[in-house]
Each structure stands twice: as C-alpha cells, then as structure tokens.
Amino acid sequence: MIYLDYMATTPVDKSVFDAMKPFLMTEGVFANPASIHPPGQTAMQAVQGATDQAAACLGVNAASLVWTSGATESINLALKGACEFYGRTRKHIITTQIAHKSELAVCEYLATQGFEVTYLSPTPEGIITPEAFEVACREDTLLASVMLVNNEVGTIQPVSALARIAKSRGILFHTDASQALGKIPIDINTLGCDLLSLSGHKAYGPKGVGLLYVRDKPVLRLAPQIHGGGHQHQLRSGTLPTHQIVGMAAAMALATAQLNEAPKAMHSLRDQFWDVIKKLPNTHLNHSFASSVPHCLNVHFEHIDAEVLMLSLNELAFSAGSACNAASFAPSHVLMAMGKTRLAASESVRFSFGRFSTLNEIAAAAAMISECVATLQAMLP
Amino acid sequence: MNYSGKVLDLLRNPQHAGCLVGSDVVSGEANAAQNGEHVRFFLIISRGVIKHVAYEVKGRVVTRALCEYLAASLNDIKCEEALGIIAQDFLSLLSLNKLYIHALLLVRDAAQRALDSWRIANGKAENTKKIKDN
Numbered sequence: 418m419i420y421l422d423y424m425a426t427t428p429v430d431k432s433v434f435d436a437m438k439p440f441l442m443t444e445g446v447f448a449n450p451a452s453i454h455p456p457g458q459t460a461m462q463a464v465q466g467a468t469d470q471a472a473a474c475l476g477v478n479a480a481s482l483v484w485t486s487g488a489t490e491s492i493n494l495a496l497k498g499a500c501e502f503y504g505r506t507r508k509h510i511i512t513t514q515i516a517h518k519s520e521l522a523v524c525e526y527l528a529t530q531g532f533e534v535t536y537l538s539p540t541p542e543g544i545i546t547p548e549a550f551e552v553a554c555r556e557d558t559l560l561a562s563v564m565l566v567n568n569e570v571g572t573i574q575p576v577s578a579l580a581r582i583a584k585s586r587g588i589l590f591h592t593d594a595s596q597a598l599g600k601i602p603i604d605i606n607t608l609g610c611d612l613l614s615l616s617g618h619k620a621y622g623p624k625g626v627g628l629l630y631v632r633d634k635p636v637l638r639l640a641p642q643i644h645g646g647g648h649q650h651q652l653r654s655g656t657l658p659t660h661q662i663v664g665m666a667a668a669m670a671l672a673t674a675q676l677n678e679a680p681k682a683m684h685s686l687r688d689q690f691w692d693v694i695k696k697l698p699n700t701h702l703n704h705s706f707a708s709s710v711p712h713c714l715n716v717h718f719e720h721i722d723a724e725v726l727m728l729s730l731n732e733l734a735f736s737a738g739s740a741c742n743a744a745s746f747a748p749s750h751v752l753m754a755m756g757k758t759r760l761a762a763s764e765s766v767r768f769s770f771g772r773f774s775t776l777n778e779i780a781a782a783a784a785m786i787s788e789c790v791a792t793l794q795a796m797l798p
Numbered sequence: 799m800n801y802s803g804k805v806l807d808l809l810r811n812p813q814h815a816g817c818l819v820g821s822d823v824v825s826g827e828a829n830a831a832q833n834g835e836h837v838r839f840f841l842i843i844s845r846g847v848i849k850h851v852a853y854e855v856k857g858r859v860v861t862r863a864l865c866e867y868l869a870a871s872l873n874d875i876k877c878e879e880a881l882g883i884i885a886q887d888f889l890s891l892l893s894l895n896k897l898y899i900h901a902l903l904l905v906r907d908a909a910q911r912a913l914d915s916w917r918i919a920n921g922k923a924e925n926t927k928k929i930k931d932n
Binding site for chain 1: 801
C-alpha cells in the first residue's frame with residue numbers, strides 16, 4: 418500500500434511516540450496532572466514543559482494555549498466561545514465557502530442562535546482576497562474565520578492581511594492552521610490572529626489532541642464549551658492527557674525544526690509525480706502550485722468518477738476530498754466554490770505527500786494511476 | 799462508501815468492458831443527464847442466442863458493477879429469456895441499496911435497447927412490444 422493521503426492524517430513519528438511512552442504505564446508518569454501528590458505534580462511538570470515547547474513553536478506565551486481533543490473542538494471553542502461571550506450586540510460572522518466542514522457546521526449552528534453568517538467566495542484559484550474580505554466586514558461583525566491552508570486544494574490564504582483588516586475594524590479573527598503545521602511558518606505575531614486552531618495528527622503527532630491559541634495581550638475571553646472540573650483556567654474541563662500533550666508538543670517541535678528542509682523534499686516529490694500525471698489525456702490541476710503548500714495535488718481526471726478511481730486503485734491510499742455516505746457521493750464543496758462544475762468536482766481526487774513518502778513510491782504510484790486511468794478511459798462510450 | 803466484495807470484484811475485474819465491432823453487432827445506449835452517466839451495450843446474437851456481450855460505461859461504481867454483472871448474466875442466453883434476465887432485481891442480488899435504482903434503470907435501458915435493435919433488425923419488434931407490455 419502506498420500512502421498518499423497525508424492531508425487526511427499522518428503516522429506518528431517515532432521520536433514523537435518515544436516521547437509519549439513514558440506517560441502511559443505503571444512504570445512511567447501516568448498520574449493525573451491535576452493531582453497534588455508527587456506523581457501528579459511530575460505529570461503536571463511534563464504538561465507544562467510541553468506547553469512551553471508548543472508556545473515556543475508559535476512564538477506566544479504558554480498561558481495563551483488551551484489543549485483540546487483536536488482541531489474540531491478548538492474551532493468549536495473559538496467560534497462558539499467568542500460568540501457566546503461577546504455576541505450580545507454584534508451578531509455577524511464571516512467565514513468562507515471553502516472552510517472545513519467542522520467550521521461550516523459551527524457557523525450553521527451559530528446561525529440558529531441568531532447570528533448572521535457571510536460565506537466568502539474564493540477566487541477560481543481558491544484564494545480569499547483581502548478586497549472581498551473588506552467588503553464583507555460590517556459594523557456588527559463580531560468574528561471572522563479563514564483557514565490558513567485549505568485542506569482540499571492546499572491553497573495558502575493571506576491570513577496576515579485579512580487579520581490586519583479585521584483588527585482595524587475591531588473584528589476578532591480566527592484561523593484554522595491544522596494543515597499549515599510543518600509546511601509553512603506559523604508565527605502568531607506575524608499572522609496577527611486572535612484565535613488559532615491546531616491538530617496533532619496532521620503533523621506526525623497523535624490523534625485526539627489539538628490546541629487553541631487564545632490571545633492573551635490584551636486578554637480575550639471565551640465562554641467554555643465543556644464544563645466540568647474547571648481545568649485549563651476554567652476554559653476547557655477534562656483531565657489533561659499527558660501523553661497526548663507531550664506527543665503533540667514533540668510533533669510541533671519536530672515540524673518547526675524541519676521547516677526549512679521538509680517543503681523542499683515535498684516540492685521534489687510533487688514535481689516528479691505531476692510530471693507523469695499531467696501527461697494523461699484530459700487531466701487538469703484544480704489549483705495553482707504557486708499559491709499552495711507543496712505536498713498537495715488536487716487533480717481532475719475528466720470522465721472518471723473519483724470513487725471509481727479510488728476503488729480501482731486499491732494499492733494506493735488517497736482521497737476524493739469529498740464527503741461520502743451510504744446513499745450518495747457528494748462532490749467537494751471547496752471545488753464547487755472555486756467554480757468547478759459538480760461533475761468536475763466528482764471527478765477530482767487529492768494526493769498528498771509526507772515525510773515518509775519516497776521517490777520510488779511516488780514513481781510507482783504515478784505509474785499505477787497512469788495505467789488505471791488509461792484502462793478506465795478505454796471503457797468510455 | 800462501503801461496497802460488498804462482489805461489487806468491488808466486478809469493478810476491478812471487468813471481463814466484458816469494451817466494444818464489439820462488425821456487421822452482426824447490435825448496440826443500445828442510455829444516458830443519465832442529471833449526473834453525466836452513459837452506458838452502451840453491444841450484443842452479437844446468433845440463432846436467437848446471445849453469443850457475445852460487451853459494454854462501454856462512463857459512470858460510478860454501482861453503474862459499472864451492474865454493467866459487468868448484467869453482461870455476464872446475458873452470455874449464452876436465448877433472446878426470449880434475456881428480457882427476464884434484464885428485469886431481475888440486481889440491486890438485491892448485489893446487496894445494493896434501493897437508492898441506486900437510477901443506476902439499475904440506466905443499465906437495464908441500455909441492454910434492452912441493444913436487444914430491441916436486434917429485434918427490429920430481425921423483424922421482431924412486435925414481440926418486444928408484447929414483452930414490454932407484460
């Protein structure tokens with residue numbers, strides 16, 4: 418099996434796994450970090466060390482970070498928490514048509530709570546322009562949310578420029594940076610956002626852990642969404658999972674350390690792969706390499722249904738970037754927002770490479786795809 | 799989506815995909831305008847028996863699996879029996895959701911039109927009409 422779905426999830430890096438192991442079993446530091454006995458305090462020290470490590474990667478204070486169960490929870494806490502705390506008079510939210518479902522679903526929920534939501538359209542290249550953003554800003558806009566890197570086409574959004582506009586209008590700005598970690602720099606001071614969500618498993622960390630940055634200078638308040646023992650400054654209750662937190666911090670440190678080299682390797686893999694794939698008839702790239710992270714290709718194979726291609730290539734793991742359910746195969750809302758037809762979206766697939774992808778694998782995958790596409794094209798009426 | 803092993807096998811190992819050419823070939827096709835699916839069936843019928851079946855398809859997983867399953871089912875079948883084969887509930891036979899009825903109708907239409915072409919060419923259009931009416 419050749420894995421080409423690193424934007425869906427990544428394996429845990431061995432060094433990350435090694436960092437997590439001491440916090441799980443009896444011979445290690447398994448105690449509850451909230452306990453005041455010595456093992457508990459040792460666990461808390463590990464959590465604090467990991468939080469410092471994560472904060473250093475983002476260029477922020479450790480006190481501004483909240484550990485969550487993943488990006489979906491971070492986004493829920495950021496958007497619902499801000500709207501609940503500050504949204505008595507300002508009832509307008511800005512998001513985008515190319516947002517992740519987790520963000521769109523939160524906005525749909527907030528719409529049922531009296532908030533009005535503007536869904537910004539991207540350019541055909543998948544970019545949210547500052548001009549379009551500025552036009553959407555209103556006197557009553559409370560919050561804007563634009564993801565840093567799109568999860569289906571890999572486009573990098575001009576978050577710094579958008580956050581600047583938001584700040585000048587007194588609008589809170591959130592970005593989901595889950596797909597950016599380890600691919601492009603995430604310096605929160607440069608980005609200028611008030612809230613930023615991250616996930617562990619998109620960057621060789623464990624699943625089930627994420628982070629939310631909440632601006633601390635001046636302090637930004639959020640209404641907690643999970644109530645319980647009042648952990649993490651009353652903001653997110655629930656026992657801190659020491660091993661998960663240590664793992665995600667280790668993954669972030671690794672991603673930051675490799676930020677100079679990793680994108681170059683991805684460029685090389687992508688170029689080799691695309692050089693083969695682009696020669697297939699009626700094959701199109703759905704985005705521009707110039708404005709995308711280097712490990713992502715979203716490709717349209719004309720006349721070939723994405724699900725057929727995926728199931729025919731059972732030695733390759735890649736994604737249609739679409740939502741499946743038992744009765745229908747829904748084409749990507751991102752591609753359709755970029756102006757692709759429903760049919761074109763249903764014939765598009767996403768390949769994404771990662772740290773463990775090799776040139777040999779990429780060459781083999783490209784050959785398998787070429788053969789399969791030729792076979793399927795030969796079956797066309 | 800989760801498909802049965804049978805459906806995946808039909809998709810991955812098509813034995814009847816392609817076209818037939820020659821003066822003895824009849825064909826029939828059907829389109830689904832709403833999703834761009836297109837199926838064409840080819841038959842070679844000799845002495846009232848279907849000797850060769852092939853199909854071309856632009857379609858989704860279920861449509862392709864149904865094409866292959868129907869094509870295999872029609873091989874060496876007498877024309878009088880073919881309409882009964884075509885009318886079978888292939889969705890149940892392949893453990894597919896009834897929501898795929900559109901795909902089944904598309905594939906059935908293409909196969910039946912191929913059979914109709916042969917009947918018309920051989921002056922048996924009246925027979926076809928009677929079978930349809932029944």
